[in-house]
Structure formats: structure tokens, C-alpha cells
Amino acid sequence: MADKQDKEEAKRQREEEKRQKSIDSELKKSKSVSNDGTKSHGEILKQQITEGLETYDKKASSLLLSSLTAGLEIGFSYLLICTVYAYFSKSLSEDISYKLTALVYPVGFIMVILGQSILFTEQTSLLTLPVLNKKRSVGSLLKIWGLVISGNLIGGFLIAMLLLWIGPRLGIFDMQIVGKVALHAVDFPSLVIFTSAVLAGWLMGLLSWLLSSSRDTLSKIVIIFIITSMMAFTGLHHSIVGNVEVFAGLIGSPEITFERYLNFQVFALLGNAVGGAVFVALLKYRAFVYNIDVK
Template sequence: MGYQPPKKIAQIAAETGKTKAELPLQSMLPLGFLGGAFISIGYLLSIRVTGDLPAEWGSFASFLGAAVFPLGLVLIIVAGGELLTGNMVAVTIACLHKKITARQLFANWFWITISNFVGALFVAYVFGHLVGLTETGPFLDKTIHTAEAKIETEFWQSFFSAIGCNWLVGLAVWQSYGAEDISGKILAVWFPIMGFVAIGFQHVVANMFIIPAAIFAGHADWGDFIQNFVPVFLGNAAGGALFVALIYWLAYLKADPTTLSDKKETYKA
């Protein structure tokens, strides 16, 4: 399996972020829908795998759920999709490297947030509620318990948990840029995503699925969702933009003379 060194990954990430920011809205919105739906399908799979496992299995049950959850990001990376937390890395480093403007960055984050939410809501309502995959027996209990744990977490706990989440998710996306074949990309994604889920960090798009699933089951409300969304969004933004994009930009791209011509071309544009 071929791979790229870290400095090359940084250059690829900046170019990828530029491409993402320049997507027309008619491409960005359906790809964002897929991103939210794919992450939600991965979460739904995790619930179905772990929902009726015996309590005696302890943390091993959590590991099994974490082991299958990466399906969502694998689908996004390999099949295609736009994910807010990944874009918090790629689009940010493109902005830091002067390939796009701050206005383009925030526009991308806005539209991908909206379209990810629609995709997640679709899976929560259609598969979770209408089909009943999150509303029967132990799967309902698992959904409610998981959603309540996120809702009941205090603001700063949620914020810092979300930083940890998107530090790992951002690194998963980052590593996937360094892989040159599908198997390499899957392997690059699996370990960091499994890690953040097993640890219990909070992911804003995943929460767009699990909390509405509990709402549709009558065990939470939209005020609970907003209360969770704000700190988790901010924490994910800090984790991806600061702990991945900014650090690697400072390390590999800021003072790199080989990229100065690219910057000049961007200014002319």
C-alpha cells in the first residue's frame, strides 16, 4: 500500500479543501446529505450490534460498537460525501494557506452543516422511527441511554469532549489523504474513528442522528438538541481547525518556499 509523507499530506489537504470550498451548491448539498446519512448509518449499525449484548460484556460491548461505527466515514471517503468535521480540517488549512477566503470557509461550513443535518434526520426518522430500528426493545433503551448521556453532559464537558473527537476524526481524514489505494484509506480511517467512539467523545453530526432518534421516540426535545449542538459544534471546530489544520499548516506549509507561487496565484484570482 502506497502512502504520502506528512508534508505531502498537508499539501493534498490544502488542495482538497480548496476543491471542497469551490463546489457548486448543487453538488455540495447532495454530498452533504450523503455525509450526514452515512455517519448516521454507521451509528445505527453500532446500536444494532450492541443494543442487546449482555451487561456482563462491559467495555468490550463498547469496543464492538466502536469497531463497526467507522462504516460511515469509510463510505464518505471512498464512495463520496461531504462531512462537516472533515471539512473543519481540509477547508480550514486551505483558508490558512490563502487558497480560499474566510467567507468561502464559513459558507462551506454553513451549507454542509445544514445538509449533514438533513441526511442524519432522514436516517433517524425513516430507519429509526418508521422502520423502528431504534424504537424496539433493547435498541430503544440503547438509543435513549446514549442520547441522554450526551444531553446531560455540561457545556464545557461537551466542548472539550468534542475537541478530542475532531482531533481524532480530523486525523482520520488527514491520514486518508496520505493513502493511495482503497484498502489504505479504510485502514487509515478505522483506527482513529474506532478510538473516538470507544473513548466516548462527542461528534456533532453523529449527535444529529442519535438525539433526534430519541426525540422521535418521545424521550427528548429540540431544546435538548440545541443545548448539545452548540458546545459540540464549537468543540469539533476547535479540534479540527486548531489541533489538526493549524498545527500542520504551521509545521509544513507556512514557511514552505515551494508553495509561494501558489499563494501569489491565489491573490491574483
């Protein structure tokens, strides 16, 4: 009985190896499909896997520093959100004023992504693809996610404290605005935050995919603006920008408790991870794989 099971397992492994070779072969052959340089599904997937592997090969110190930088840079979106909200709420309703922040929300993302810093939500699907392609393990994925999230959060803590000090002194926003911005993120049930974060993670994964299909900087800026402003206008939860918003509220507003901050952060991170890994990486990868015949 044991011998039969061993033989079946060995057969299954051979078939899996054969299938993986077919997938790698198809990815290697993937090329642009038109004269205007439009990239095929396979070419984008190959590029995403290659970029993901390059990130895996970086030293832990480099990953941590790059992700910390991203956490700092994304704070410029928060600075503009508070500034625009404070300015327009003097003459417009608070709801309209907050919607207008969608116009400046993309600035931090443009800085981070074009500056090649490592942002968790933009890298989620990118880092999952090498695991799906069996080039890296789930353990290595969780380890690198941990490093990137830690760097992003620490950077967010630092920039939040700096902006809380400088904002009121420049007269561009006060602690009341800080509290209201934070409440816009946390004032929902946990399930709503999680589901909203799944949609945001899905959009960020698509953002990474679309950036791989574009060739010039202007196109990339337009794509980043469209995706991230959509997230802001609809109020979808982004764990890294939200970290700055809610942590600032934790420091500057009595309405934000540590429990509310932790609840937001946990469910936003989980949702963003699921959105990017499942709805982009897994679906895009499987759509390519299911079209391949094992040779």
C-alpha cells in the first residue's frame, strides 16, 4: 500500500514538473503581439515575475530602507489631504471638501512608484507571482511581506509625527482636521474595512500590472493618478496611507484610541493582501496557465 502511494506521489511530482517546464517555456517565448509595441498577457506576466524575483534577491537591509522610504514619501499625500480638506472646508461642505482630496491623493504614490521605493500594496501581487510560478516559497513571501510592511509602517509613524508638528505651525491644518481625516478611515465596522481594503488591494495590484504594460513616464503618471484618485474618491481603505492618517489621529485626537488604530490596521493590511494576491496575481497567473498544453 505504501509503495503504491509512493509511486503515485512520484508520478504526480513528475507531471507537476513537466507542467511547470511548459509554463516556463511559454513565458520565455512571450513577445509583444503588435507592431505598436502592445504587450501580450504573457510578456507582462514574465516582466512581473522577473521584477518580483529581483525584489526577493535584495538584501533585507535594502528592502527595509526602501520600504521605510516609501512610508515616508507616502506622507506627502497625507500632507496634501489635510491641507486641501482644511482649506476648502471653510467655504464648502465637509463632504465635498473631502472628495476634493482625491485630486491630491495620488501625489505620494507618484513619488513612491516612480522613485522605485517599495510600497506593500503595489508589490503584493508582484511578490506573489514568483510563488505561484514555484520560483520562491510561501515562507519567503511572508518574510519579505513582513519586512516591507514593517518599513512602510515605521516610515508612516515618522512622517506622521513630523507633519503633526509642522502643519499647525505653518497654519495649514490643525488637530481638529487631523481627527476628522482619521475618522474617515476608522469609522466603519471591521468587515467593511476589510472588504473595502480588498477592493483597494485589487486596484493596487492592477496598477502594478498596468504599469508593466506602459512604456513612458507620462502614461505611468496618468495610470497612477486614475487608480489612486479612484480609491480616494470612493473612500477605499489603503493600509499604508491609512496608517499615516490613523496614527496621526491616534496622537492628535482623543477620538482615535489604540484599539481603533489596531483594528483598522489589521483589517486594512489583510484586505489589501487578499485583494492583490488573489484577485490580481492568482487570477492573472491562472488565466495564462490554463491556456497552456502540457508537452
